[in-house]
Amino acid sequence: MYLRFVFARPEPGTRRRVGILRALGTDWPGPDPVYGTLGLTLPVPPRAAFSGGRGLCWFKLGAGRCIEQVRALAYVLETRRGERIWQIYSRNPGLITYEDEFQVVAPRGDSTDDPPGSPARRRGGPSACRAPAAIPRSSGRGGPA
Numbered sequence: 001m002y003l004r005f006v007f008a009r010p011e012p013g014t015r016r017r018v019g020i021l022r023a024l025g026t027d028w029p030g031p032d033p034v035y036g037t038l039g040l041t042l043p044v045p046p047r048a049a050f051s052g053g054r055g056l057c058w059f060k061l062g063a064g065r066c067i068e069q070v071r072a073l074a075y076v077l078e079t080r081r082g083e084r085i086w087q088i089y090s091r092n093p094g095l096i097t098y099e100d101e102f103q104v105v106a107p108r109g110d111s112t113d114d115p116p117g118s119p120a121r122r123r124g125g126p127s128a129c130r131a132p133a134a135i136p137r138s139s140g141r142g143g144p145a
Contacts, residue, residue: 003087
């Protein structure tokens with residue numbers, strides 16, 4: 001299984017959900033060691049892995065430390081900015097063009113993702129982040145049922 005953290009609000013003019021690390025770039029919401037520490041531990045994939053700008057980064061579930069850091073970042077975005085962050089799980093993100101010990105890159109649209117609402121795809125804030133089998137069913141209001 002693989003995991004992505006994305007903004008619930010789609011990009012203006014598209015229906016795509018942008019990953020929180022890509023969307024933030026250097027626009028970090030204040031001084032915090034989470035974002036800086038993540039940059040020290042997470043390798044940056046080579047540009048060629050993104051297949052003409054279409055690549056999406058997915059965490060491997062075994063990348064616990066990086067995932068916890070991004071969960072902390074998501075929590076800050078939700079509490080300080082009021083942003084809604086979704087966590088998307090996939091069994092198969094598509095053709096993998098890059099892989100390291102923490103993440104893979106697969107081109108957008110090449111995925112055989114599970115459809116929205118399936119058990120492998122969930123949304124919620126950082127407090128709802130758990131291994132896929134332990135995620136409670138959503139009541140439809142964004143929180144656990």
